[in-house]
Amino acid sequence: MNALPTELLRQAQQLSEEVTRPIPGSRKIHVEGSRPDLQVPMREIALSPTPRMYGIQEPNAPFCTYDTSGPYTDPDATIDLAAGLSALRAQWIADRGDCAPLEGLSSEFGRSRADDAKLDAVRFPALRPPRRALAGRNVSQMHYARRGIVTPEMEYIAIRENQRIEAITEAHLLQRHPGESFGASLPGLITPEFVRDEVARGRAIIPANINHPEIEPMIIGRNFLTKVNANIGNSAVSSGIAEEVEKLVYAIRWGADTVMDLSTGKHIHETREWIIRNSPVPIGTVPIYQALEKVDGKAEDLTWDIFRDTLIEQAEQGVDYFTIHAGVLLRYVPLTAKRVTGIVSRGGSILAKWCLAHHKENFLYTHFEEICEIMKAYDVSFSLGDGLRPGCIADANDAAQFGELETLGELTKIAWKHDVQTMIEGPGHVPMQLIKENMDKQLRECGEAPFYTLGPLTTDIAPGYDHITSAIGAAMIGWFGTAMLCYVTPKEHLGLPNKADVREGLMAYRIAAHAADLAKGHPAAQARDNALSKARFEFRWEDQFNLGLDPERAREYHDETLPKDAHKVAHFCSMCGPHFCSMKITQDVREYAAGKGVADEARALEEGMAEKAAEFRAQGAQVYRRD
């Protein structure tokens, strides 16, 4: 860690204004569910009225959007990183009566860190005792779902996914194209019962460790809004604790639905604690990274005991999902030898090395049922890792990748036998014509368990722009059925992302996810496009900025060309200048067509329009008619 302990504590008092300032033009609201402690956050964007010059002045109702940013963007919230977020699910978890707080930590490593006084200065100060399922109990959301129980989490999610679409009354906002969902089952309105049913069937997961009561529940499944994950994490080369928490808050500001902490450096345990305690979104990890650190980076020295202890350590901190590379089987490893880029997954290559060194089957595979026992005691979800994913176009859809995917399908069924929530990780680098085959095979092999893909990148030739090469693949695979997209930043293949890269990566992926939702026909997706386009057409510049994914960037770009505030209400585009605006000309066409009763042009033509044409010209036919 770069920061001195005192420096850390100082930094922990305050996030930068850049990551916490309210998002322009909107306010945080909470939609109450069936009980007073069920308060679903949304962001409500205030809209200005349609100006008088375009006909009758009419108000535009505020527009609600999904909000991942947690309390950080709420000016009324008090943020104290050293205290952590409030535990909004604590009562729900306690009420279920199937788990209890422990006397102390169950993992050996966790205890050794707790006992090490040297760590006091970097330790998260407000630790609470971990909870675990009572003996013989299963605390997974899937377990409840299969027993017919609609949890508060499920109700919360139903409200959240609908984004108050049911409150919209303007017909033009509800207008939408039929989607093509490739066999997904998108209901017109999402009900708590629908959420329960999807979780019970394994088609969706609610990552929600009982030791992470701070989360605002969310769901990952192909019949819900497409989600986006952002990776953060320090490494030997870079980044300290305070910096990672700042990145977390920045990531959720720009729309990360979950965050993976991929730290591999020093103080990995303490960094994770700070992140989880301050995260309103589910946190995922790759436990093998930490396990490897415990054996000084020697993959061949890894053991089941060390790994098991790591799972428990992290589960008791509150990690919501674990990437487990249990599909990297010994027999698949040599299938990668002739690849152009071999094995590019860190977890995959660690396990490949272990398998070859011992000439034994992957211990994650042989101990898979024991892992399930741990998962269900805390409700940690599986993210079954694709350790053999292709690292370049040439290696896409090969025998190693698809062999592993078949094994992940087999493991999914085992996890489901234990009522453990499961999603499946996918590639990687795949040219466009091979993307659908990935999705179809995943759905088939894994019984519609949610797919969670990295990109895929659709070409290898653009280092520095892989957020774009991969947003193309992400939008497509999201459309085909992928439930969550793992972002890629511009630094992919080149370096570690900084804060600016996190924003660029998230924007590319929010675009991909939304494009996918539109194409699938998600009921609440197109309303925002319609609202923004109407604002654009009516030159409501501020509304256009605020309805966009990044109001700050939109405003900044507009100001570069037309910096004056007066131009925000200008009735022309900054591209064409005041005398040459197609939007304005169109408006004239519309007024003319409406005012003169020529909406039915066929009829109008019959009536002979020469006279009307003369009238139009006599009126001025001007772009800037004042009324």
Add this chain to the structure above:
Amino acid sequence: MNALPTELLRQAQQLSEEVTRPIPGSRKIHVEGSRPDLQVPMREIALSPTPRMYGIQEPNAPFCTYDTSGPYTDPDATIDLAAGLSALRAQWIADRGDCAPLEGLSSEFGRSRADDAKLDAVRFPALRPPRRALAGRNVSQMHYARRGIVTPEMEYIAIRENQRIEAITEAHLLQRHPGESFGASLPGLITPEFVRDEVARGRAIIPANINHPEIEPMIIGRNFLTKVNANIGNSAVSSGIAEEVEKLVYAIRWGADTVMDLSTGKHIHETREWIIRNSPVPIGTVPIYQALEKVDGKAEDLTWDIFRDTLIEQAEQGVDYFTIHAGVLLRYVPLTAKRVTGIVSRGGSILAKWCLAHHKENFLYTHFEEICEIMKAYDVSFSLGDGLRPGCIADANDAAQFGELETLGELTKIAWKHDVQTMIEGPGHVPMQLIKENMDKQLRECGEAPFYTLGPLTTDIAPGYDHITSAIGAAMIGWFGTAMLCYVTPKEHLGLPNKADVREGLMAYRIAAHAADLAKGHPAAQARDNALSKARFEFRWEDQFNLGLDPERAREYHDETLPKDAHKVAHFCSMCGPHFCSMKITQDVREYAAGKGVADEARALEEGMAEKAAEFRAQGAQVYRRD
């Protein structure tokens, strides 16, 4: 214009180093065709050998790529903007004996500008007399093609499209996935005869005005590499002549295959002359913009005579293709009245306004055959404009858009009757599930004439990031068969692009075009991905940067994390640090599998591998084995 005349001439002496410095790691080469004056430019990227630690050290042959940058990136070339580029096609054009230089300009407006002494200071100094076809002759490449003539331009294009794939001997570079081309006909190697045949059939165009002999010929058609267009141009709000020439050179540096000059401001005629004389790529324009300026912005005052004079004025300057909105028919206009964003094409709205004001049919439609006569006298290609393209997701694929497309199909057949080269413009804003319908309908209605689309943007909600929203749609429609993609910059909907925006837009579109080529199975596409990925796997950092679309950006990003030069030869990725590199671990797996004969793992398992496992460990099993 912002610049003072003296300032302009000073600026014209020199482009900035930023736009002309050689592209790192490569040099300009010329591949000679069947005659000494047929020299096809390419960029040859030097590669370092595969390092010894990965087996036998072996050289990597230099890699050739398509190069749009003209002589500007050639340190041996002498650039004088005030003299213009050398007229490399001049002799080819003269040799055909079907056109002759004119005494003076044929257009009234052109003559009035030539006679206006006040313009001397901003006029391009080295004007040459324009050429025109002899009476009764047709100088279009389509006309030659249909008469069985393979022009030097066609041979040039065949060499250029192949990118020297025929010289590659390394099998791993030639490895590629079967493409899915949706009925395109991609040959294994492109011959001059194939080029001729495609142009004759109207499936491809070679924009090449006889008054633009400076161009390096290129082709637009679905059976060739997907092309990218960049728009530049000043407006009332911004930008002067020197700035536009600088943007042109920057655009071709980053891969623009053609450039459209969309200027609407003052000195539109003189700006265009500077641009054409210094452009090695075809230049397109939208003549109606200038025609409108001639009537002080009053659409209803436009006349056929003014428009005709504008076409001739621009054709004699050397514009290679004209956007002509001849499909905006009177009966389609009212179909836009209930749209969310009406008519968003500038040209479309001008003509809609004209049609309504006069209640007559669009004069471009009624005079279409006269336009064809002008086109074939100079070999200007049609880009039939989609004036009714959708401006938002809600308006996609509606009756107005598709009605116009049907009319464009009708006009294509008329143009072909005159042997006038023709492409068709397409949308716009289209959600993913509706993109293919656009392509399929275009192919059907327009007899496979090349499609030239703006994006499409796959969502409306990301102002500030529309290069990404649209790169997704562009990659897909390129895959489906679009021949040229018109770029969109991050400033779309917000402001005029500056130089940095031009680069961002082009990179997004080069990615989309290449992803499309890969997916279609273009024979020369995947080799570059393979070369780059091999370099990446072998930690040949410099090669990875230089094989990428933007070597400067890749290097800069890498340097942010690991700035020292030593790290460019580091055998680890900057993401993971020296002790945790999956690429390196994979290399161990590969060496092991190869060295110990376990490539056939099934057999290896049978033999019992415990002993070999022990050996592997005894060797160190280290990431950093030195040899």
